[in-house]
Amino acid sequence: MGYFLTADGGTESLRARVYDLSGTCLGSVAVPYETRFSAGARAEQNPEDWWNAFVQASRGAISEARVDPAAIEAITLATTSCTVVALDRNGKALRPAIIWMDVRANAEADAVLATGDDALISNGGGKGPVSAEWMIPKALWIARNEPEIFENAHTICEYQDFMTMRLTGERAASLNNVTLRWHYQTDRGGWARTLVEKLGLSALLDKWPERIVAPGGVIANLSAKAAGELGLSTRVKVMQGGADALIGMIGLGVAKPGQLALITGSSHLQFGVTEKAVHAPGVWGTYRDCVYPDRYIVEGGQTSTGSIIAWLGRLMNGTMELEALNRKAAALEPGCDGLLVQDHFQGNRTPYTDPLSRGAIVGLTLAHEPHHIFRAIMEGIGFGTRAILDAMAEAGYRGAEITIGGGAGASDLWLQIHADTAGLPVCVPASRDAPSVGAAVLAAHGAGHFATIDDGIAAMVRPGKRIEPRARETALYDGIYQQYRALYPALKSIREGGKSA
Numbered sequence: 237m238g239y240f241l242t243a244d245g246g247t248e249s250l251r252a253r254v255y256d257l258s259g260t261c262l263g264s265v266a267v268p269y270e271t272r273f274s275a276g277a278r279a280e281q282n283p284e285d286w287w288n289a290f291v292q293a294s295r296g297a298i299s300e301a302r303v304d305p306a307a308i309e310a311i312t313l314a315t316t317s318c319t320v321v322a323l324d325r326n327g328k329a330l331r332p333a334i335i336w337m338d339v340r341a342n343a344e345a346d347a348v349l350a351t352g353d354d355a356l357i358s359n360g361g362g363k364g365p366v367s368a369e370w371m372i373p374k375a376l377w378i379a380r381n382e383p384e385i386f387e388n389a390h391t392i393c394e395y396q397d398f399m400t401m402r403l404t405g406e407r408a409a410s411l412n413n414v415t416l417r418w419h420y421q422t423d424r425g426g427w428a429r430t431l432v433e434k435l436g437l438s439a440l441l442d443k444w445p446e447r448i449v450a451p452g453g454v455i456a457n458l459s460a461k462a463a464g465e466l467g468l469s470t471r472v473k474v475m476q477g478g479a480d481a482l483i484g485m486i487g488l489g490v491a492k493p494g495q496l497a498l499i500t501g502s503s504h505l506q507f508g509v510t511e512k513a514v515h516a517p518g519v520w521g522t523y524r525d526c527v528y529p530d531r532y533i534v535e536g537g538q539t540s541t542g543s544i545i546a547w548l549g550r551l552m553n554g555t556m557e558l559e560a561l562n563r564k565a566a567a568l569e570p571g572c573d574g575l576l577v578q579d580h581f582q583g584n585r586t587p588y589t590d591p592l593s594r595g596a597i598v599g600l601t602l603a604h605e606p607h608h609i610f611r612a613i614m615e616g617i618g619f620g621t622r623a624i625l626d627a628m629a630e631a632g633y634r635g636a637e638i639t640i641g642g643g644a645g646a647s648d649l650w651l652q653i654h655a656d657t658a659g660l661p662v663c664v665p666a667s668r669d670a671p672s673v674g675a676a677v678l679a680a681h682g683a684g685h686f687a688t689i690d691d692g693i694a695a696m697v698r699p700g701k702r703i704e705p706r707a708r709e710t711a712l713y714d715g716i717y718q719q720y721r722a723l724y725p726a727l728k729s730i731r732e733g734g735k736s737a
């Protein structure tokens with residue numbers, strides 16, 4: 237029987253896991269890495285940290301799984317997406333990676349939108365939004381602010397593609413990332429050529445990997461160098477993965493039109509599956525073929541969610557105990573004695589797409605303790621998700637239940653808050669490690685064990701628990717949600733010097 241090595245390269249850590257064909261995880265090791273935050277909502281990581289974490293975690297996971305390394309058939313990675321790197325001819329980073337949540341490229345996002353180019357069709361049918369998080373605004377920021385780095389960069393790509401180069405020596409991007417974050421269109425001429433030309437950025441076209449491989453497609457065998465570092469054979473094939481959250485959809489088994497996925501980690505992403513494009517205000521985009529052939533994915537998202545809990549942990553100087561905080565917070569009433577949190581610590585992704593919006597904790601008294609703030613953060617994030625689901629519903633996409641994966645799934649309280657604030661049942665599959673399970677499905681599909689990704693889901697994704705919304709709490713949260721929606725225009729007005737929003 238074959239085994240599959242996967243990696244979920246998240247924001248806080250990389251998790252390497254070994255799976256068998258039934259979707260059982262046999263070994264799992266996480267290796268954390270550092271993010272350097274600075275003013276202006278900037279966030280950077282060192283690409284060498286990703287590779288070192290991958291080697292260490294993979295060796296650990298294979299040894300924990302007690303499988304013969306020769307029995308590993310394939311490797312697939314899911315990584316944070318639009319985490320942009322500039323590399324020299326040898327694949328060495330010329331500057332730290334500008335990670336996905338870094339929204340310094342605000343002016344550049346406006347410039348991209350102002351081109352009015354046809355490639356923007358995926359976002360509001362061409363009306364936008366364009367996010368400062370995406371590839372082209374970030375590449376333009378480098379070209380404008382660090383021209384020597386841009387000029388010397390042989391390759392400008394993502395975390396995913398950096399790892400592909402290290403694993404195989406191949407310069408290949410994932411169809412998933414390029415359709416999501418680089419304005420690539422499978423049905424409208426491919427690369428966003430005219431868009432980058434209008435920005436005076438044609439040189440970028442040669443810096444992007446020329447080859448595109450769809451999720452589950454074979455990239456190449458492991459190179460001798462990578463095989464040596466990992467203790468594996470060069471017979472191992474590397475199958476394409478993609479953005480952690482999107483590969484997570486596969487791991488949640490969200491593949492049919494009408495289903496709704498919520499992938500949680502440092503961020504929250506809300507995804508639906510559709511048969512045609514959905515464009516409306518408050519929706520980030522609709523992308524064809526980016527996960528499942530001939531289906532569209534409709535997307536909303538919150539840039540900072542789990543990262544706000546991590547921030548609270550930093551403020552608490554390492555004294556934060558998640559289990560104790562969850563226990564104490566569960567005893568509070570909705571609203572945490574008058575607290576309201578706006579979750580825009582790193583800007584708002586949707587429904588406003590406002591990189592300048594910021595987080596807020598409103599209603600503090602001297603009686604509030606860390607567990608009040610902890611729960612108020614989870615509630616604020618729940619309201620942010622509801623605002624996105626409301627925007628999707630207005631656009632015509634309304635799910636009957638939410639399937640959740642990722643870090644928030646570790647907290648029963650947070651899952652219940654999501655059910656209560658959204659007024660929808662929440663399902664958590666047997667494994668909440670959705671990006672890893674999705675990567676295992678792709679590895680097995682690519683290795684020929686399943687004819688389609690859907691067949692892989694049927695064999696490898698198992699159902700778990702279901703949490704119903706509670707009528708009393710849902711009614712209470714309905715009221716507090718209205719206050720949450722009033723917070724953004726009020727704070728925007730203050731930010732803009734008192735002008736009405």
Ligand SMILES: Nc1ncnc2c1ncn2[C@@H]1O[C@H](COP(=O)(O)OP(=O)(O)O)[C@@H](O)[C@H]1O
Nearest residue numbers: 246247248249501502542545558642643646647
């Ligand atoms: N017991 C818990 N209670 C609340 N939040 C939790 C708990 N366990 C994990 N989390 C959240 O999950 C986040 C990490 O999620 P994960 O999916 O591992 O992250 P990433 O993919 O961003 O590296 C943490 O920042 C934290 O907010």
Ligand SMILES: O=C(CO)[C@@H](O)[C@@H](O)COP(=O)(O)O
Nearest residue numbers: 246247316317336501502503
């Ligand atoms: O999709 C994007 C960015 O485009 C991110 O939210 C995502 O890659 C970050 O994932 P985590 O929240 O760290 O698991």
